[in-house]
Amino acid sequence: MELTAKEQPIQIPSEYNFAAEVDRYASAHPDKAALLIVEDSGESVTHTYGQLVNYANRIANAFTELGVTRGDTVMVLLPRGLEAYGTYLGLLKIGAIILPGSEMLRAKDIEYRIKHAGVKAVIAFPPLIPEINTVRSGCDSLRYCLVFGGADEAGWTDLNPLVDKASETFATVNTRADETAILSYTSGTTGGPKGVMHSYGWPYAHLAIAATQWLGVQESDLVWATAAPGWMKWIWSPFVSILGKGATAFVYSGRFSPTRYLKLLESFQISVLCATPTEYRMMAKVDKLEQYKLDRLRSACSAGEPLNREVIDTFRRAFNILVRDGYGQTESTLLIGTFLGMEARPGSMGRPSPLVKAAIIDEAGNPLPVGEVGDIAIDRSMIALFQGYLHDPERTARSYRGNWYVTGDQGRMDEDGYFWFEGRADDIIISSGYTIGPFEVEDALVKHPLVAEAAAVASPDPIRGHIVKAFVILKDGTTGTPELVYELQDHVKKLTAPYKYPRKIEFVDELPKTNSGKIRRIELRQKELDRS
Secondary structure, three states: OEEOOOOOOOOOOOEOOHHHHHHHHHHHOOOOEEEEEEOOOOOEEEEEHHHHHHHHHHHHHHHHHHOOOOOOEEEEEOOOOHHHHHHHHHHHHHOOEEEEOOOOOOHHHHHHHHHHHOOOEEEEOHHHHHHHHOOHHHOOOOOEEEEOOOOOOOOOEEHHHHHHHOOOOOOOOOOEOOOEEEEEEEOOOOOOOEEEEEEOOHHHHHHHHHHHHHOOOOOOOEEEEOOOOOOHHHHHHHHHHHHOOOOEEEEEOOOOOHHHHHHHHHHOOOOEEEEOHHHHHHHHOOOOHHHOOOOOOOEEEEEOOOOOHHHHHHHHHHHOOOEEEEEEOOOOOEEEEOOOOOOOOOOOOEEEOOOOOEEEEOOOOOEOOOOOOEEEEEEOOOOOOOOEEOOOHHHHHHOEEOOEEEEEEEEEEOOOOOEEEEEEOOOOEEEOOEEEOHHHHHHHHOOOOOEEEEEEEEEEEOOOEEEEEEEEEEOOOOOOOHHHHHHHHHHHHHHOOHHHOOOEEEEOOOOOEOOOOOEOHHHHHHHHHHHO
16 A cells, blocks of 8 residues: 655755755854753863854865865764764865764774775774774875874874864855765665765755654754764754754763663753664663653654664653654655654554655555555655665665665555554664664674684664674684684674674574575574574
């Protein structure tokens, strides 16, 4: 069955730059708080919209002086904080292409992205300098290695002195809405990560629906969206949804702790929260949850993977707040969700956004009847859909089935148009909201001298939703031991981002394969499901 969506309520203008949107708001409200940054120590600092835009202007001028210009691709590897917000705005101001990167990326991940995207400049924070130094000599396109503070190594430029002396005046470039603004990498089941291209017009559509009708951000709100820079979700919520609505972003730079999160929500009187299912699950397990007084919290959203009904019920009992699910991808904006004012059906993904015509389709691209499981698909005319995968027309083409963009997830739809998630249609692993390609984990494992072959799959986990489980064949004469498990886990952490490491490893003598020799991960996934 196909769900006919409302007529698309917006039309993206031919020229659009999100930074100009923030400029206009800051000009009218220079003293309004834009960022409230809280350190792990409890120390806090507030930056107004006027201060943030002036800082972004200085960064834009510093980039221009260095020679980073419109259309250049810049990789940003910064943690939560003022520098991330200022850098993203500064790069948009000059019309550059932002390549977000997690601060957890390792040398191999960084090298792949630099070479694949032809990155001209990398902006990092000091701990990542050694990772980049190990690969930079082989990256021909890379001309600038920039850091905020601590640049005492050859070939690195400290941005702080350049920014400090730069002008606070900068005229934001009038970019076309169809120019590429964001190049965000996402894991694939085979080969390297895919470079997802989004246009300068993408934030316009995201603001109209996701920020307004799902998060429900209002100008008076203090909004805590917990996603970290380096992920498309950070651009979704902490960046576009908050600054685009003139609200105040609550930025916590400390480590996650469920009790710490609850205390912060209470003491700072957060009014809008957007967190991962894992964070909600762990907070829901805190003893005497109702002791925390979250009186100002009026909107709570979850995204990244399905949220358990038990957790939704717990938050409703303890705080009289409905945690509303939302579904989208790196390739899109919010696609399906429980929007403000909508009847909630716990366990459901919700209903399609007004921007979206969605359906459950079969392998031929035909919409399926109510209740039947098939591929979740979106009409390819959706205005906030990605521009394609960089340098990969074949994988771009495989994302479509006729007029449908196929998400790679499977689900069903009920008689009222609510979508229900059934699972991944491919081998992608989603753990604690992180998207992990099995190939990346397997590639790291087989680089260990004692590993002959490996397969990685999702294994059910009550806290993280799923974790990475690796089935490993060792080379002849090698015995699997607990010590070797730790060694392999540490080996993967060193070769790729730590969140990708296999939390479980099982040593086996053989792996299930097709006649052509491909690993049948589906059998291994089913094995894990049967055990759970």
